[in-house]
Amino acid sequence: MSRLFTPVQVGRYTLPNRFVMAPMTRSRADDHGVQSELAVTYYAQRADAGLIVTEGVFPDAAGKGYVRTPGIATEAQVEAWKLVTAAVHARGGRIFMQLMHAGRISHPSMQPDGRLPVAPSAIKPAGQAWTDQGQQDFVTPRALSTDEVALVIEDYRQATRRALEAGFDGVELHGASGYLPEQFLSSGTNHRDDQYGGPIANRARFMLDTLRAMVEQAGSDRVGLKISPEMNFNDIVDANPQETYTYLVEQLKPLGLAYLHVAPYSKEVDYHALLRPRFDGAYLIGGGLDQASAEAALADGRADATVFGSAFLANPDLPQRFRQGAPLNTPDRATFFAPGAAGYIDYPALTTAEIA
Template sequence: MHQLFTPIRIGRHTLPNRLVMAPMTRSRADDAGVPGDIVATYYAQRSGAGLIISEGVYPSATGKGYVRTPGIHNDAQVAAWKRVTEAVHAKGGRIFMQLMHSGRISQPSLLPDGALPVAPSPIKPAGQTWTADGLREFITPRALSVAEIAEVVADYRLATRRALEAGFDGVELHAASGYLPEQFLSSGSNQRQDEYGGSVANRARFVLEVLEAMVAEAGGDRVGIKISPEMNFNDVIDATPQETYTYLVEQLRRLDLAYLHVALFGASVDYHALLKPRFDGAYLIGGGLDQTAAEALLALGRVDAAVFGSAFLANPDLPVRFRQGAALNAPDKATFYTPGELGYTDYPALHAEETA
C-alpha cells in the first residue's frame, strides 16, 4: 500500500492522506489584499490534499511584500477568506493559513503612506521585488525598535485570531525564504546589539515570541512553522546555520506545535537527520519532491508527510493522479503570478467531477 495514502494525525487533525499542498504565492488578491471568488475556486479544486497550506498572507499592512498578495488584518479580508475555507471544507478538505511578514523584502509603494520596510537591522538586501510598476530594487529598511518588535508580535497574534475566525484549521509561521522571522534568525541580516541580536538565542527570540503568541490564540496543536536552512533566498545568509537551526528546533519542543515543515534546496548537510529527532510533532518535508521520492522517505521513517508545490499548482487532482499513476500536467511558470484564471484555475483534472 502506498504510504502517501495512509491517515496521519497532525496536531488536533486527522488527515486522510500524507500529501500536503505547499504554500505558494499566486498574486490573485486585489490591491487591498482581499482574495476574490477565484481564490476560493483554486483552493477548493485542491481539497483532495491531506492538508492545504495557503499562500503567504501578511499579518499587518506593513508586512506586505509583493503586488496582489493577500492580507488578514481587516474585516473585509477575513470575510473573503471565510468564503475560501467554506469552499475547501465543503469538499472535505483542511486548510492552514501561512502568515508571512516580508520585512525588508518590500517597497514603499506596497506599504501604507509609502513607509519604509522594517527589519531587524538597516541592511539593504540584494535583489528586486514585484510592484504594480514592475520589478523594483530593494531599498535600505529601517530597524524595528524593541517596542515595535512587541507590536509586530501582537500583529501575528491578532492575525492568528482572525485566521481562525475566517475558518482556517490552523496557522503556519513562515520563517523561511528571507522574510522577517528569518531576517531576525540569520546573522547576515541581524546585526543588533540588544536582546534580539548577537547570540543564537537572541536571534531566535523573535521567532519564538511570535510562535508563543500564535500558540496563545490557537493552541500548539493548530500551529506549524516552516523553515528552510541554507536556502539563502532574498539575500539572507547565516554564518552558522547548523547551530542556529538545531537551537531553534530544540526550543520548539516546549510549544507542542502541530508540525515542523522543512524545505531544503541544496543544503550542505542532511538537516532532516539533524532536526527530525529534535522535534516531537509531525515532520513535513518539502523541496522538489516527486511521488517516488516521497514514498521512499515515508518508508524509511524520515518524514511523516510530504509537501508538494508546483505539482499541486498544475494538478488540482494530484492525489488522484498519484493513485492512478497518471501523467501530470506541466506547470506554466509564465502564469505563476499573473492575475486572472489563466494558469490558476484552468489546469485540467483527469475527471471533471474531481474539481468541479
C-alpha cells in the same frame, strides 16, 4: 498500500492522507489584499490534499511584500477568506493559513503611506522588488525599535485570531525565504544589540516569541512552522546555519507545535537527519518531491507527510493522479503570478474515463 494514502496525525487533526499542498504565492488578490473569488475555486479544487497550506498572507499592512498578495488584517480580508475555508471544508478538506511578514523584502510603493519597510537591522538586501511599476531596487529598511518588535508580534497574534475567525483549521508561521522571522534569526541580517540580536538565543527570540503568541490564540496543536535552512533566498545568510537551526528546533519542544515543515537547500548537510530527532510533532518535508521520492521519505521514516508545490499548482487532483499512475500536467510558469483565471483554476482534472 502506498503510505501516501494512509492517515496521519498532525496536531489535533487526523488527516486522511499524507499529501500537503505547499504555500505558493499566486498574486490573485486585489490591491487591498482582499482575496479574489477565483481563490475559492482554486483552493476547493485541491481539497483532496490531506492538508492545504495557503499562500503567504500578510498579518498587517506593513508585512506586504508583493503586489496582489492577500492579507488577514481587515474585516474585508477576513470575509473573503471565509468563502475559501467554507469551500474547502465542503469538500472535506483541511486548510491552514500561512502568515508571512516580508520585512525588508518589500518596497515603499507597497507600504502604508509609502513608508520604508521594516527589518531587524537597517541592511539593504541585494535584488529587486516586484511592484506595479515593474521591478525596482530594494531600499534600505528601517530597523524596528525594541518596543516595535513587541507590536509586530502582537500583529501575528491578532492575525492568528482573525484566521480562526475566517474558518481556518490552523496557522503556519513562515520562517523561511528571507522574510522577517528569518531576518531576525540570521546573523547576516540581524546586527541588533538588544535582546533580539547578538547570540543565537537572542536572534531566535523573535521567531519563538511569535510562535508563542500564535499558540496562545490557536493552541499548540493548530500551529505549524516552515523553515528552509541554507535556502539563502532574498539575500539571507547565516554564519553557522547548522548551529542556528539545531538551536531553534530544540527550543520548539516546549511549544508542542502541530508540525515542522523543513525544506533545506544544502547538498552537503542532511538537515532532516539533524533536525527530525529534535522535533516531537509531525515532521513534513518538501522541495522538488515526486511520487517516488515522497514514498521513499515516508517509507524510511524521514517524514510523516510530504509537501508538494508546483505539482499541486498544475494538478488540482494530484492524489488521484498518483493513485492512478496518470501523467501530470506541466506547470505554466508564465502564469504563476499573473492576474486572472489562466494558469490558476483552468488546469484540467482527470476525466471519469481516465479515473476508471
